[in-house]
Every structure is written in structure tokens, then in C-alpha cells.
Amino acid sequence: MYAGTDKYGGGVVGEDFKDAEAAAPNLEDILDTASAEETVVTSMPYSYLDEDTNEVVEGVSSVVLSSRLNPESGGLMWVEEEDSAETYKNVVSMSQMTSMLRDLDRNAAYEHGIRRGIEKFIATHHRRPIVLDIGTGTGLLAMLAARHGAEHVYACEMFQTMADIAGAVIDANGLCDKVTVFSLRSTQLTVPEHLPVRADMMVSELFDSLLLGEGLLPTLAHARAHLLTPDAVVIPQHATVFAKLVASDTLYRMNSFDQTHIDSLALARSKDAWKCTGGARVALPLHINTIPDVVDLTEVVPVLSFDFGTTRCSNKKATTVVTAVASGRADAIVMWWSVDFGDGVTYCTASSGAQNWQDHWVPVVFPLTTQHVVVAHADAVELTAYSDSLRIWFNVAHPPQAATIKRAKVDEKDDDIAAACICGLHLICNAERVSMLTNKPRTDAYAAALRDIVAGLVAHPTSEQERSSLSVLDISDGSFGALLAASIDQVANITSIESKQVSALIFEQIASHHALDDRLTILGCGVKGLLVEHLHGQVPVDILVGEPFYYAMQNLPIWQALNFWYRRSAVAGTFTHSFPIPNTLISLYITTSDCASLLTALLRLTFVGVNEYVP
Numbered sequence: 001m002y003a004g005t006d007k008y009g010g011g012v013v014g015e016d017f018k019d020a021e022a023a024a025p026n027l028e029d030i031l032d033t034a035s036a037e038e039t040v041v042t043s044m045p046y047s048y049l050d051e052d053t054n055e056v057v058e059g060v061s062s063v064v065l066s067s068r069l070n071p072e073s074g075g076l077m078w079v080e081e082e083d084s085a086e087t088y089k090n091v092v093s094m095s096q097m098t099s100m101l102r103d104l105d106r107n108a109a110y111e112h113g114i115r116r117g118i119e120k121f122i123a124t125h126h127r128r129p130i131v132l133d134i135g136t137g138t139g140l141l142a143m144l145a146a147r148h149g150a151e152h153v154y155a156c157e158m159f160q161t162m163a164d165i166a167g168a169v170i171d172a173n174g175l176c177d178k179v180t181v182f183s184l185r186s187t188q189l190t191v192p193e194h195l196p197v198r199a200d201m202m203v204s205e206l207f208d209s210l211l212l213g214e215g216l217l218p219t220l221a222h223a224r225a226h227l228l229t230p231d232a233v234v235i236p237q238h239a240t241v242f243a244k245l246v247a248s249d250t251l252y253r254m255n256s257f258d259q260t261h262i263d264s265l266a267l268a269r270s271k272d273a274w275k276c277t278g279g280a281r282v283a284l285p286l287h288i289n290t291i292p293d294v295v296d297l298t299e300v301v302p303v304l305s306f307d308f309g310t311t312r313c314s315n316k317k318a319t320t321v322v323t324a325v326a327s328g329r330a331d332a333i334v335m336w337w338s339v340d341f342g343d344g345v346t347y348c349t350a351s352s353g354a355q356n357w358q359d360h361w362v363p364v365v366f367p368l369t370t371q372h373v374v375v376a377h378a379d380a381v382e383l384t385a386y387s388d389s390l391r392i393w394f395n396v397a398h399p400p401q402a403a404t405i406k407r408a409k410v411d412e413k414d415d416d417i418a419a420a421c422i423c424g425l426h427l428i429c430n431a432e433r434v435s436m437l438t439n440k441p442r443t444d445a446y447a448a449a450l451r452d453i454v455a456g457l458v459a460h461p462t463s464e465q466e467r468s469s470l471s472v473l474d475i476s477d478g479s480f481g482a483l484l485a486a487s488i489d490q491v492a493n494i495t496s497i498e499s500k501q502v503s504a505l506i507f508e509q510i511a512s513h514h515a516l517d518d519r520l521t522i523l524g525c526g527v528k529g530l531l532v533e534h535l536h537g538q539v540p541v542d543i544l545v546g547e548p549f550y551y552a553m554q555n556l557p558i559w560q561a562l563n564f565w566y567r568r569s570a571v572a573g574t575f576t577h578s579f580p581i582p583n584t585l586i587s588l589y590i591t592t593s594d595c596a597s598l599l600t601a602l603l604r605l606t607f608v609g610v611n612e613y614v615p
Contacts, residue, residue, distance in 0.1 A: 031065075031078055032500070036553045039091050040065040040078065064088075067552075069559060073528035074475075074567035075499060076552055088161035096360040097137060097162075100205075105355040106347055110141055113235045113341030114203060115148040121200060121233060122149060130154070132199035132227055134186045134206065134219060139166035139179065141203045146178035153179045154195050156186050187222050201233040209285040209349065209364050210392055211239060211306075211337045217389045220308060234308045238340040241304040241392060242350070245297040245381060247328035253438040254431045255282045255367035257423055260438045262480065263447040263487035267437060269424055269509035276423035277370040281393040284365045284431045288334055289351040297330060297375055298322045300350075303385040304392065316387045321380055321399055330373040333366040333383070333394045366394050370419065373397065424506040433554065437480070446547070450484050453543055458490055462576070469493065473541040473574065475527060475567045479507040481545030486516050493537030494520040497527055497567075500551055527570045540576040544568060 027042050034040050042065070047058040064084040067076045081087040100106065121129045128151035133142040136155035145153045157163040163183035170179045182194055191198055202223055206216040220234065255278045260267040268274050288294060301320050338348040348354040349361040373396050375381055382399040385392065421427055429437065436442060457470060469492030474481035482496035494516075498504035504524030511520045521536035532540055548564035 031076075034067075034078075034552070036067045036076055036556050036559055037094065038067075039081075039087055069562055069566065071566055073526060073570040074563045075526050085161065088159075092161060092165070099358055099360045101138065101140070103356070103358045103360070106358075107140070109339070109341045109345055109347045110203070110205070110235075111144050111148075112343070112345045114141065114144045116342050117201060117233050117235045118145065118149045125200075127151070129200035129233070130195070130197060131201045131203060132156075132186075132195070132223065134202065134204045134223065135214075136166050136181060137162060137205070139170045139181065141205060142166070142179045142181075143170060143173055143175055145201070145203060146175045150178070150201070154182070154189075154199065155179060156182045156184050156189055158183070158185045186219055186227070189227055191227060195227060198229045199227055199232060200229055201235065202228055203235045207337075207339070207361065209362050210283055210335075211241060212387065212390050212392060215390060216308070236339045236341050237307065237309040239306045239308070239337055240302050240340070241306075241335060241337050241385065242300050243303045243333050243335045243383060243385065243394065244300045245322070245324075245330050245375070245383065245396065246332050246334055247295040247297055247326075248291060248293050248331050250291050250293050250435070251284075251365050252329075252331035252367055252369065254284060254365070254435045255426075256369040257425055257434070257438060258369075261440075262437075262443060262483040265483050265487055265510075265514055267425070267483075267510065269506065269513050270422075273423040276421055276426065277419050278367070278421065278426050280421070280426070281391070282367055282369075282431065283391075283393070284367070285362045286365050287351060287359075288363045288365065294334075295326055295328055297324050297326050297328055298381060298383075299325060301383070303335075303383060303394075304387055315389075317384065319382060319384045321382050324375040324377055324379040324381055327376045328374070330368055330371070330375055330381075330396050332368055333396065334363050335366065335392065335394070336363040368396060371396055424509065428500065428503050428506060428551065430554070433478070433549075436549075437478075443484075446480070447484050447487070450481070450543075450545065451488060454488050454490050457542060470542040471495075471535065471537060471539045472543045472545055473497075473535065473571065474545045475564065475571060476546035476548045477503060477550045478547070479503075479510075479522060480547055480549065482507075482520060482522070483510070485543070485545065486511070486514070486520055491543075492519055493535065493539050495535045495541075496520065496522045497530070498522055498524050499526065500524070503551065527567050530571050530574060532574050535574060541571070541574045542576055544571070544575070 027044075030040055030042060042063055043060045044063045045058065045060050047056055049055070050057050062084075064081045064087050065078040066081050066087055068079050069075075070077045118129060118131075128149055131142070131145040131150040131153045133139075133145065133153055133155035136142050136157045139155060142153045142155040155166065157166055160183045163181055167176075167181045170176055170181065182189065184194070189195060202220070204216065204219070206214040206219055208214050224232070257267055257276065258274045260274075266274070299322065301322050303320050304316060304318055336349040336351070338346050338350075338354075340346050349363060351363050373381070375398075380399055382397045384395040384397075386394070425434070425437075454470060470490055471493040472482065472485040472491050472495070474485070474494070474496040476497075477499050479496040479498065482494050485491045485494045496507065498507065501524040504522050508522045511517060511522065519536070523534065532538060535541065546564045546567075548560045550560050550563055553559040553563060
């Protein structure tokens with residue numbers, strides 16, 4: 001997978017399986033879990049008979065698939081892309097690359113660190129350094145190193161399309177004789193095959209909002225062992241992680257279903273389901289200043305530090321005792337990081353305005369659903385931070401004795417295993433979906449609308465609806481509308497269509513827990529070919545419901561709306577003849593900011609290069 005997939009854009013999935021000894025995943029499984037905005041790259045075997053030699057030729061070819069909405073019955077259909085290069089360009093345009101290129105604070109900080117590092121190296125060694133740039137992207141850091149005096153820069157980029165862009169940009173800036181780009185992972189580089197000698201300096205930007213999630217530490221460890229000199233300079237060299245404890249029911253509800261109801265029904269598959277703590281250490285990148293109910297319970301404190309210039313990148317555990325500045329329930333920890341480029345130049349991801357606004361590195365929220373800590377003003381609170389090669393996570397407790405702020409010794413981390421999910425919903429719901437389902441005003445609005453429709457049909461039944469009860473069909477994933485309908489006594493026949501089997505299983509368990517099996521049927525299938533005979537009670541549909549929500553399209557709301565319409569058209573044969581179809585005008589309102597600048601940046605990235613991004 002290229003750079004993973006975040007909630008803001010697309011990604012490439014299926015490319016991790018390069019090891020010849022590793023079993024590649026089944027294509028059906030890949031497509032079942034892929035999202036609509038993702039691009040799937042898979043290897044497909046082929047064989048044919050060579051008529052000249054009369055021999056069977058066998059091999060494996062790379063196939064690029066992207067999704068389309070199926071206009072006949074809704075859902076995704078995966079189509080092979082003949083022009084893979086153009087598809088990969090779309091992947092780049094959907095990534096955070098443009099946001100990062102336009103982050104002038106980031107660019108200036110890196111330029112300062114690179115210039116300062118090269119100047120110090122030349123002053124000490126009386127020669128120009130050989131520089132290694134890992135994950136070069138568009139080649140910006142490599143060009144900065146070349147401009148500020150590097151003897152030569154060797155840059156690697158695992159994504160072929162991005163490596164091609166880097167090569168074109170470097171050539172456009174007249175630096176192709178100073179920078180060599182390899183379309184390889186850094187772990188595939190060797191000395192002297194790719195680098196003639198070990199590099200004196202390494203520059204990289206392998207950071208995500210959680211600092212370590214893009215694999216900086218293992219990448220650095222490999223580079224030190226195979227590609228760098230023993231005293232190599234690493235830019236940036238230092239990073240500090242900061243954190244604070246906050247109270248916020250909104251943040252807490254991004255990972256907890258405790259006391260959540262869908263109208264009158266508890267959203268739980270067992271009596272213990274509400275005790276579920278999430279089943280994993282959840283880390284949510286958020287613009288925290290957009291959450292209205294956040295109350296700081298402690299001051300901001302440094303909790304972890306990393307020196308990338310040392311060879312020791314082991315797991316860490318650090319405890320900090322802080323004093324509460326307010327009273328409340330400890331709902332979440334908010335974390336951000338600061339990177340030091342020397343001479344007081346830093347880059348910080350705090351939401352306090354330390355840098356210009358950007359969207360690629362944001363604070364990270366850790367909902368504390370596994371711990372129920374309530375603090376009072378002036379209480380001592382023990383905040384423990386852990387890290388391994390890829391993650392950072394936290395623990396909160398009241399210490400036995402701690403009256404003042406202090407830092408504890410940094411130790412190797414101990415085992416801190418998250419409890420398994422027992423509610424099932426965390427297996428199928430991301431944080432956005434959890435917050436939707438736990439949003440009571442949202443649920444109440446849907447419930448009121450459905451109750452109004454039912455009341456209207458009961459008060460003014462047609463000849464076909466003069467039976468004792470109504471029939472509801474839910475064609476959205478998540479069975480939300482079906483559970484709302486099950487809360488209404490006048491609805492006796494409910495059918496819910498789930499596109500994923502695991503979701504169908506979990507909501508079947510929820511229905512059984514509430515003894516709804518005689519009223520509600522959940523089908524794990526599509527809607528193509530759906531007949532009245534397949535519905536609960538085998539009666540026509542009086543009310544069609546949907547949020548709309550679909551797991552594979554949850555990052556694309558317009559796709560979800562269109563998918564609902566396609567599904568509605570596909571199941572029209574199950575409606576009662578008097579099924580109401582009102583004339584409704586749906587307006588989509590979009591607010592944009594500085595679209596001209598964004599379009600200009602995309603065009604520059606795709607067609608011209610990023611000359612102007614080199615200071």
C-alpha cells in the first residue's frame with residue numbers, strides 16, 4: 001500500500017505483497033474490504049498457447065482496478081484501468097501531497113535544517129556530503145540538499161508515478177546531475193549497486209500525525225545498518241511529543257457505544273456489549289479546535305522525546321505526573337508533536353496556530369474508553385506514554401502519591417494489551433461512523449421523520465395498506481433504518497439489506513438480543529433480483545428507508561446518495577402499487593475556499609512541476 005489510506009483521500013491497496021514466499025491475498029477479499037476511493041493493484045496469472053512453439057506460456061501481470069457505481073443495482077463494480085499511469089496520477093491528486101507542498105512553514109523549516117546541516121558538515125569534514133533522501137515524493141528535499149551544497153543526492157521513492165514526477169521536477173530545475181532518483185524502497189537500496197558509498201547525511205519526511213506511523217524508526221534503523229556512515233547526520237534529528245488530558249463527550253463518543261439507543265432499542269447485541277472499550281487503541285487525527293465541548297483538564301506537557309541521530313530506537317515508556325487545572329471526566333488525551341531543525345526553528349502540529357493552517361499533520365485524539373478516570377481541580381494525574389516502532393499510545397491513572405509535576409524515568413515499554421471488542425460494532429465502524437450512531441439528536445431526527453410517515457399511512461391507509469401492519473425495507477448498510485422501524489409497533493415486517501456479511505451477522509445478533517426475529521430479517525446480499533418473496537413476511541414494501549450509508553463509500557457522500565437512488569430503482573418491483581413517490585428537489589450546497597489556488601497547485605503538480613516550491 002502506498003502511504004496507506006487516510007480519511008481525506010485515496011490510496012493504492014494490494015501492493016504490499018512483494019515477497020515471493022508470502023501468500024498473496026485473495027482478490028475477492030481485497031475488493032470486499034477496499035473503499036470506493038481506493039485503487040487496487042493486484043497480480044493476475046495468465047497462460048496461452050504459443051502457436052509458433054506449440055508451448056504454453058505462463059506468467060503474472062499487474063492489473064490496476066478502480067471502482068464505479070453500478071447504475072443497474074447500486075454497489076461497486078471494479079473495472080480494469082487500461083491507462084494505469086493516468087490512474088496513478090489521480091491517486092496522487094487525491095493524496096495530501098498538494099497540501100504538503102503548499103505548507104510554507106514546513107518547506108522553510110526543512111530548508112533551514114538542510115542548509116544548517118550541510119554547512120556544519122562541510123566545516124567539520126572539509127568536503128561536501130553525500131545525501132540520502134528517503135521517500136522523496138516530488139523531490140523537494142533532495143533539491144534543497146543539492147542547492148545548498150551536497151556533493152550528490154540519492155533519492156528513493158517506492159511509488160513509481162511519484163518517482164517519475166520527482167525526476168521530471170528535478171530535471172525542470174536543472175539539478176538532474178546532482179540528484180539521482182530510484183523508484184525503490186529504501187530497503188531495496190544497496191552499496192555500491194545504488195549508492196557508490198555510504199551516505200553522510202539522511203533527510204526524510206516520514207512523519208504522519210502520530211509521528212511514527214509511516215515507519216520512520218525501522219526505516220532509519222535499516223539505513224543506519226546498510227546505507228549510512230556511523231556518524232551520519234539525520235535531518236531532522238529531534239522530535240518531542242506533547243499531550244494534555246481533556247473532557248469532551250463528543251470525543252468519548254467517537255469510540256464508545258455506552259448507553260446508545262436507536263430510538264427505543266439499545267444498540268447492543270448482549271447485556272455486556274455496552275461495556276466494550278473498543279478492542280483497540282484508537283488514535284484519531286482531528287482538528288481539535290473544531291470540537292466545541294473540549295475542556296482542558298491539565299496543562300500541556302512533554303511526554304516523549306526522540307533523537308533520530310542515535311542508533312537506539314527501542315520501545316519506550318515514560319510517565320509524567322501532572323496537576324489537574326479543572327474538574328471533570330477524563331474523556332480523551334490530545335497529542336501533537338514538534339520537530340526541531342536547529343537554531344530555534346521548529347515545526348509543530350498543535351492546533352494553537354503555531355504554524356499556518358494545514359490538513360496533512362493534525363493533532364491526534366485518544367478516546368479513553370478503556371479507563372474511567374474522574375479528576376478534580378488540583379488532583380495529581382499520572383499520564384503514561386508508550387511507543388514502539390510505529391505507534392504511540394497512552395494510559396491515565398491516579399498515582400498513589402504525586403503532588404507536583406515531574407517526569408519519571410523512561411523505560412522499556414511493558415505489555416499493555418487492549419481488550420478485544422465484545423460489541424462487534426468496532427469491527428465494522430470507524431470513528432466517524434461511531435460518532436454518527438452515538439449522535440442522539442441525529443438519531444432523534446431520523447426517528448421523528450419515520451414516525452411521522454408511519455402515522456400518516458396508518459391514518460390514511462390505501463386499499464393495499466389496510467392490513468394490520470406495515471412493511472419496511474432498509475437498503476442502507478448498518479441497519480439503522482431497520483432498527484428505527486423496529487421501535488414502531490405498527491411496523492411488523494422489516495427487511496434490511498447489508499452489503500457485508502460481517503455487518504449482517506452483527507445486526508442479526510442485535511435483533512435477536514431484542515427478540516426481533518419475528519419482525520426483522522437481515523439479508524447479507526445486494527439488491528439485484530430482490531423479490532417480494534425474499535422479504536420478511538413476503539409482503540410488498542410500504543416504506544423504503546436509508547440514511548444513506550454504505551461502508552465502501554463512507555468517505556464519498558455524493559456516491560452514497562447516488563447509490564441509494566440506484567438501489568431504490570432496483571427494488572421498485574417490491575413496492576406496493578400505491579407506493580408514494582413525491583416530487584422532491586434535492587439541492588447540494590458546497591462551500592469552498594480558495595479553489596483557484598487549489599486548482600493551480602494541482603495543475604502545477606501534474607503538468608509543470610514544482611519549480612516555485614523550491615525557495
